[in-house]
Structures are given as C-alpha cells and as structure tokens.
Amino acid sequence: xxxxxxxxxxxxxxxxxxxxxxxxxxxxxxxxxxxxxxxxxxxxxxxxxxxxxxxxxxxxxxxxxxxxxxxxxxxxxxxxxxxxxxxxxxxxxxxxxxxxxxxxxxxxxxxxxxxxxxxxxxxxxxxxxxxxxxxxxxxxxxxxxxxxxxxxxxxxxxxxxxxxxxxxxxxxxxxxxxxxxxxxxxxxxxxxxxxxxxxxxxxxxxxxxxxxxxxxxxxxxxxxxxxxxxxxxxxxxxxxxxxxxxxxxxxxxxxxxxxxxxxxxxxxxxxxxxxxxxxxxxxxxxxxxxxxxxxxxxxxxxxxxxxxxxxxxxxxxxxxxxxxxxxxxxxxxxxxxxxxxxxxxxxxxxxxxxxxxxxxxxxxxxxxxxxxxxxxxxxxxxxxxxxxxxxxxxxxxxxxxxxxxxxxxxxxxxxxxxxxxxxxxxxxxxxxxxxxxxxxxxxxxxxxxxxxxxxxxxxxxxxxxxxxxxxxxxxxxxxxxxxxxxxxxxxxxxxxxxxxxxxxxxxxxxxxxxxxxxxxxxxxxxxxxxxxxxxxxxxxxxx
RNA sequence: GGGCUUGUAGUAUAACCUGGUUAGAACGAGAGCUUGCGAAGCUUUUGAUCUGGGUUCGAAUCCCAGCGGGCCCGCCA
Numbered sequence: 001x002x003x004x005x006x007x008x009x010x011x012x013x014x015x016x017x018x019x020x021x022x023x024x025x026x027x028x029x030x031x032x033x034x035x036x037x038x039x040x041x042x043x044x045x046x047x048x049x050x051x052x053x054x055x056x057x058x059x060x061x062x063x064x065x066x067x068x069x070x071x072x073x074x075x076x077x078x079x080x081x082x083x084x085x086x087x088x089x090x091x092x093x094x095x096x097x098x099x100x101x102x103x104x105x106x107x108x109x110x111x112x113x114x115x116x117x118x119x120x121x122x123x124x125x126x127x128x129x130x131x132x133x134x135x136x137x138x139x140x141x142x143x144x145x146x147x148x149x150x151x152x153x154x155x156x157x158x159x160x161x162x163x164x165x166x167x168x169x170x171x172x173x174x175x176x177x178x179x180x181x182x183x184x185x186x187x188x189x190x191x192x193x194x195x196x197x198x199x200x201x202x203x204x205x206x207x208x209x210x211x212x213x214x215x216x217x218x219x220x221x222x223x224x225x226x227x228x229x230x231x232x233x234x235x236x237x238x239x240x241x242x243x244x245x246x247x248x249x250x251x252x253x254x255x256x257x258x259x260x261x262x263x264x265x266x267x268x269x270x271x272x273x274x275x276x277x278x279x280x281x282x283x284x285x286x287x288x289x290x291x292x293x294x295x296x297x298x299x300x301x302x303x304x305x306x307x308x309x310x311x312x313x314x315x316x317x318x319x320x321x322x323x324x325x326x327x328x329x330x331x332x333x334x335x336x337x338x339x340x341x342x343x344x345x346x347x348x349x350x351x352x353x354x355x356x357x358x359x360x361x362x363x364x365x366x367x368x369x370x371x372x373x374x375x376x377x378x379x380x381x382x383x384x385x386x387x388x389x390x391x392x393x394x395x396x397x398x399x400x401x402x403x404x405x406x407x408x409x410x411x412x413x414x415x416x417x418x419x420x421x422x423x424x425x426x427x428x429x430x431x432x433x434x435x436x437x438x439x440x441x442x443x444x445x446x447x448x449x450x451x452x453x454x455x456x457x458x459x460x461x462x463x464x465x466x467x468x469x470x471x472x473x474x475x476x477x478x479x480x481x482x483x484x485x486x487x488x489x490x491x492x493x494x495x496x497x498x499x500x501x502x503x504x505x506x507x508x509x510x511x512x513x514x515x516x517x518x519x520x521x522x523x524x525x526x527x528x529x530x531x532x533x534x535x536x537x538x539x540x541x542x543x
Numbered sequence: 544g545g546g547c548u549u550g551u552a553g554u555a556u557a558a559c560c561u562g563g564u565u566a567g568a569a570c571g572a573g574a575g576c577u578u579g580c581g582a583a584g585c586u587u588u589u590g591a592u593c594u595g596g597g598u599u600c601g602a603a604u605c606c607c608a609g610c611g612g613g614c615c616c617g618c619c620a
Contacts, residue, residue: 022561029565036563039601049600073564108620148620265618276546279618289620318547319615345549346614357619378583396583408556411548413613420555424583426569427556434583442580479560487557490568497584506580543583 010062095135109146152195245295315343345413371397403429453515
C-alpha cells in the first residue's frame, strides 16, 4: 500500500476537501505524515487556518491513520492495527503498462570503459530495474559508436604504426599516438576522413582491421559489464543505421528544413525555433553524431514502438539532443514527443576533465581494482576462504561504486576522487550490505518465527520507515531519478542501526515481543532487498 | 555575446520541482561506548543556505538583478 496515496484518499473522503498529492509528506523530525493544507487553503475558504485544521480534525477518519492537530498543522501517525496488517503483506508497487527504451553506457569502439561511461551505465541500469518493478516493458539498449573520426583515427594509427595484439592497452595507446601524430601533421587529416568513408560503406579495405578492433573492444566492454552485473537487451552499431540517418537528411533537404552551405555541408535551420543550427552531414557526405542519432531514433521506433525512449548521457550533450528531438518533430515524426534525454553532470578527476584523446583517463578497471584492494585490506584478518574473499571484495567494490554514483542527483557534477570512494565509512553501499548481513545473521540463528506477537513503539517506528518505501519508489519512478531511494535507504539503515544497538532480538525473554522483533527485522530485510534490487547491488551472506 | 545548468558547515551532500512545524544525514575534528544477536556500528560536541531586492502570514525553496563554477553554441561525440 502506498501510504501517501492512501492518506490523500482517506483525507478527501472523510473531510470532502480536495487536495493535491503534494499536500502530504512524511515528516522525519516528527516521525509522522503531515500536511500544511490548512495553511494554504484557509485564505481561499475565508477561514482561519487553525479553524480549518480543527474542522478537518473533527471530520477525518481512517482505518490506517490517526490524526493529531498541531495548531494549523495536521500530523498523522500510523495506527497500531496497521502495523499488524503491514507485517502480513508483501510490498505492492503501482503498475504501469508502458513500453520504454533506455539507452545507456554507449562507449566508443576502440576505447576503454572509463568512469564517465560508468555513470551512464549505472544510472541507466538502475532506471531499468526501477521501471521493470513498476510494470514497464523495458528494452535496455547500448549504442556502440564505430563510425566516427575516433575509430578512423585509431585504424589509421594501427595501420601506420602496427598492431601489437599482445599489448592489453594497445588500442588506447595507439589512439593517443595517432591523435598526437595528426595534430602535428594536419596533412594526415584527409586520410582519416577517407577511412571514415570506408567504414560507413562496410569497412572496405579496413574491414578486417575493424572487425578485430571491434571484437577486442566488445570483449573488454563485456568484462566490465559482467563485473557490474549489467546487461543489455540490444546492442546497436551505428553502421546499422547511418543509412537511415542519411535518408532523413535527404527528406529534410527536400522539404526545406535543411540547407546546404557554401562549404557543402548540410545543416538544419533551427534559429527561428530558438535553437542553434545543427550540422547534420559533412561536405564529403559522411555522417556525424547528429546524423546517426536521427537514424537511431527512427530505427528504434520501428523496432520497439516505444511510449518513451530515454537516452542517458553526460549533460554536455543537452543541447545536441534538444536539437535532434526538435528536428525529428519538424520532420513530422510523432515519436519525437516520446524522446527524452537525461543528462548527468560530468565526472571529473581531481586533476580536471578527462580526455581519452590525450590519454587522461580513469578507467573502470582502475577504479574497480583500487576498490577491491581496499576491501581486501579490510577483511584481511577474517577467516574466510580465498574464494570467499574474492567474492566479497568484488561485491563490496561494486556496491561502493554504484552507491557513490547513484546517491547524488544526476545534474550534479562529480569530482571523482578514488580515495574518497574507497572509504567505506558512512553513507555508502557497503553500509546497506552490512546491515543486511547483520539482519540475516540474526534470522539464521532464530528458530521458526511464530504467529503470536506484540510490537513496542521501537518496532513501530522502524516499521513506519519500512512502510514509506512504496511512496519513495513511486516518486522515483514518476520523476525518473534514483537518489531519493538512496537517501531513503540510508535513513532506514540509520534507524535500524540505532534500534539494533538498543534492542536485543534473540535474547529477548518475552516470547511475543521476540517474535514481534523478528518479524520487524524481516520487514527491514525485505525493504533493503528491494532497494538493492533497484540499485542492482549484490546481497551478501557475509562480509 | 547568447543558451542551459549549478552555488547549503573545512570537504562532499539532502531538502528546491510541489514554499510550512527545530535545514537532515555523512566525511573531517574532539570526547565516550564491545563478559550484548557482526563495532563497516552506537552515543555525544562542533559547524552551513553566494549577495541584494521582490512576492508571501511564512522563502534554502518562487520571481528579478548581481557575483562565482561547469557545459554548449558550424562539419568531435
């Protein structure tokens, strides 16, 4: 049951005042649900706020909530009977039948997965789980770009300097070398553009080399995705939809939306729409990122007929996607209204912005290794087997990384300091895992949980927090964000930790209270597991 | 220059969309707590809304102006 929706419903039914869903909220300080509705509405009803509050208080009735009037504020706590019922129920989330495509990760062929891709990957993956839990039919989609100048530069460099296939860092090293060379000798640039052309036409004389590079890249991406436990329902290469993009360009040229400049390049005229113009085709006829994004949107709609297509990339591309979506709208594509872009703040290093072109880059592998090393230090003294330590260190490392990325809102920039992320104290993913381990440890030791139980106010406070989960998840779903869930889970764990410190479960002599406590922590376990499912963080047996 | 975005303790953040009861946690720093279900924990001290106007009974939140950071603005992605 979603308690905020239930409260609104009960309030309106019994008082016959009309509210909005934002009128009710959970008040952490008072540990109850609250509304300031009376303060807002008193004026329009020409009453004093406190009179209106009294009026509501006298009329309000609910099988779940108990009302306490505090001057003009109305505070609602949960009734004792509610908790008894709550312990018997499973969580039930609002369901929406919607077909959604989520595009995320989208690394470039030839380059390593770096910490920037990881933000996209982790955000997208979490949104996928959130949407699925709410009944959406979700297609997770990865777009591997291989047709741009970047891959062409790499191929050029490999051809010129040779391909040392035994070097694990060969691709990025040759890419950096190639860029340096071309920067010093701009005469090479036309050669690269020729390669771009060949790639677009299926590879030409570079086909074999491109196939090798692609296979190698995909293998390394998959290694990363496996560690992150991320998978995709489809992987698209831009060579699959460049043609479609070019057809859209021709369409736009015919109907006058696009023009050709003196240089020969094609641009979309958006200035009278309040956006800058966007170049959609090079003067040598090869595609740009914009061409491909047009084609991709078209291809995806043909494949999936989505109600919503969400593309997760860094916010430096905000304008680009506004332009692309606008172009599709002007081309009369109905699906353009279903397109959406989530731009997250760039991940920067303490040294500054990353640049794979210059080789200034923090790869996922580096971060992962660093995190694992720290976890291993922490569990060094434990008597776990080698394999157990391997598994724990991997799971905790991933949890620390995912939580660090998901806990702040998308639009914030992140200065990624490995030293900070590897500290596992405080507001971290491992904290959630740790508390689940403690709970499971108690539950493992407890014998069968009986049916006859009582609850004290400490359990009810804890259960109140558990009962907020459905409302929080709905808020995340509706607003397409994850960090409120992280915030919630930390609060829940915090309340649990305090409870844990002062309430013995297994040693409680009163059998009914002991049973009540066991049932309560089972509920906490259920809540945390649901959170971790959305965050896609592994649950551990020990750590 | 134009557009988008951001500004909360020493650091890094939540609350801003949807104005409301004492701005909430974390890291750091200080002091305590294990003969208690796992101390990656608990208790406790410390400290913050960029500036100036406006709207309102009430502003971190909305509006205007200014200042600072980031990103984007013709063939990178």
